[in-house]
Amino acid sequence: MGDIIAALRLELGADQVLTGAEIGTRYRGDMSGTGTTLPLALIRPRAVAEIATALRLANEAGIAMVPQGGLTGLAGGANPGAGAIALSLERWSGVEEVDAQAGTMTVRAGTPLETAQEAAASAGFLLPLDLGSRGSAQVGGNVATNAGGNRVIRYGMARALVLGLEVVLADGTVLTNLNKMLKNNAGFDLKQLFIGSEGTLGIITRIVFRLRPLPRSTSTAFCAAPDYPSILELLRRAEGELGGPSAFEVMWPDFYRFVTAHPTTKSQPLPPDHGLYVLIEHQGNDAAADPERFETFLGGALEDGLIADAVIARNEKEVQDFWRVREGLALDTLPHLVNFDVSLPMGRIDDFAAACRQKLLARWPAGPESHAAFFGHIGDSNLHICVSVPYRAGEGMHDVDELVYATVRDFEGSVSAEHGIGTLKRDYLGHSRSPAEIAVMRRLKAALDPRGILNPGKVI
């Protein structure tokens, strides 16, 4: 162990290699709060060549290397195990280029998402990737986890936004393909392997993002719908008539009532007695005509009974109010809250929510201490669930996990929509992927990281 530290200090410089008390406690893990151990060492390289050197040394020594970005993950993917070296990308930061002709930007992995968004915007472009932790999440982690977020329905997951990638492999080989071309079928598209594999196959160092035009209008409405079939029809219509919403966020009444009754939320856009709620956002390119089209769309939906009521945001404050309801931060005040991020076939999401709620109630009967709140990016088949129940002796989060993930399996859903597998969902990967698939994942891992040094114990 001492050898690798000494070797890293020699090659990278002593100031880049921290150990023991020099390592801040935040490097123990991500926002899931499940990281418990400090790494053997923390390195914070300032160049790709340094990252390559560090990996080569770790690979030779057979020492685990755990990449860390903004540590905003929710699946334990960046938690270092005991004896592992944490490799923070935080000093390998910055926007290298915005290419206005190609409509691309090239960004270092350690760049905070919001910094990249702002650089794109100041060049007149939209970097469509967006999520709540934009201020601290880093683009390398976003791509390594194939991050989703609020606008996937319009622009796709992180994967859909990446044109080129530079990755350092376990043995220190630097794989550079900073492609800016939309069409490129020259050989296997290797970057796809590294997107969404959570740092287990290589460490992403540079990203070429495809940029989009900045939207010229944003319309936002908060609607109430009588039932789930109406929600599905409303979505279909929004896709046909508006060319697709940029957000379509559904909230079940248990979510809506709890959040809007809580003093931190401060607004209740519609009465709490409706069947379902949906926040619809449409970003368009005709500032003059779009608001009227949006209103016409909602008027038609109201007339046909797909929605029972709707309010359109008249100013930025109301937009923020609507989103604050949807963000549901009030739920964070609940004791030992368990958050789920699953996906399900579109047609079955309401049935899933009902089945899941029923099972939870059967085990932890209704009462002031029992909460299960359902909401999500339904246009992407993505449901979030917040559960807070009064555990009896010997019970814990694991029991809620077992119950919810078993229901996901029964409904042929995915145990991870956008947060990844990390360590927290590893035991449930088999609920959504077959043994044959998991065997192929292991074959790929062995092919690219034969000594198993890259983020070991994560995903598979």
Add this chain to the structure above:
Amino acid sequence: MGDIIAALRLELGADQVLTGAEIGTRYRGDMSGTGTTLPLALIRPRAVAEIATALRLANEAGIAMVPQGGLTGLAGGANPGAGAIALSLERWSGVEEVDAQAGTMTVRAGTPLETAQEAAASAGFLLPLDLGSRGSAQVGGNVATNAGGNRVIRYGMARALVLGLEVVLADGTVLTNLNKMLKNNAGFDLKQLFIGSEGTLGIITRIVFRLRPLPRSTSTAFCAAPDYPSILELLRRAEGELGGPSAFEVMWPDFYRFVTAHPTTKSQPLPPDHGLYVLIEHQGNDAAADPERFETFLGGALEDGLIADAVIARNEKEVQDFWRVREGLALDTLPHLVNFDVSLPMGRIDDFAAACRQKLLARWPAGPESHAAFFGHIGDSNLHICVSVPYRAGEGMHDVDELVYATVRDFEGSVSAEHGIGTLKRDYLGHSRSPAEIAVMRRLKAALDPRGILNPGKVI
């Protein structure tokens, strides 16, 4: 050799295994016309289990298996080598499901693209994948080659349209993940490996496509632009003001003059003395308002000098006329025509065309027998080049290849935008991918197909 044929006949039934003169000459290869040898045998399975059995047997025997779809490829990717067995997917055909709630369709690999498009349309959806050979190309081949086509600028390559995949591996393992969910981060996204790897890592048997709403309006214009910077600005504006064109097809004057002067074309939308030409198509969702918005967009571009002239198609016949010019079939009449499909950084395409033209002229001076025509899906960075020159003794297509691909390398482009590598471009893969990348491709090939039986000699 006889053993494998006997084993296949035993397992699949004798009628499914053709040899010698029973094999039609078309199974020698794809539309590149470079396939010269009949396969050892041709099998045409009717079920995934049969495909799995055939692969298991071939793998045990170490016999090459070459998947064949509609044989419309242009890179020799489906040409069987001597001693290989051709596996035609043509009997494994049909649309299994259109799921209107999920907005997906599940299709067998041997289904012609046009059949799938029609099934989607009759359920009220658009399957956005579209290309000239839609009538005979099969969806399995489309996905295996990550096909592009005319509407990539709006909907992405085949990869962007695939949500789920079933693949048979070299050893006969069936890898089924018929995912319909837009967000699914449960483990490595294995399907990405098989998309675009041209049947070298597995044989695709089923595909889940993401469907889109049918467009409600289509506007088409043929425009002339003074120069390439104006074209780039026009594209940027179309993306901002129209929310993106559905086709943006640029033609250089050498292309336009030859094609519109040829008797088979029968129309010349604009005079032949402009700097560049572009066919712009916009598909929208507001049948009432879109035509006027399109006209306003063109009016603004005309006023600002980005275009010098434009005609808007007033009826379906004119739409067809415009597209017939763009398709440039007149070029097929030229002797020993060499077609290129390359991509280049957006900002450099015109410079590339000039450099390439100059090099061709330097070697084969201008004259009635020398033609080089440039056109392409410029919004996707994709340029096509048609070259017909009078070879001297000892010269041939190879010399044109060398010249063009060397120029692509100099401009940091890709030797294949949408047609793939197959056999024809294999020698040039290193022009666009690094030795480190090609080494990783070989590692993946060895991990998934250790005996090297799947479409050997293709891509890498």
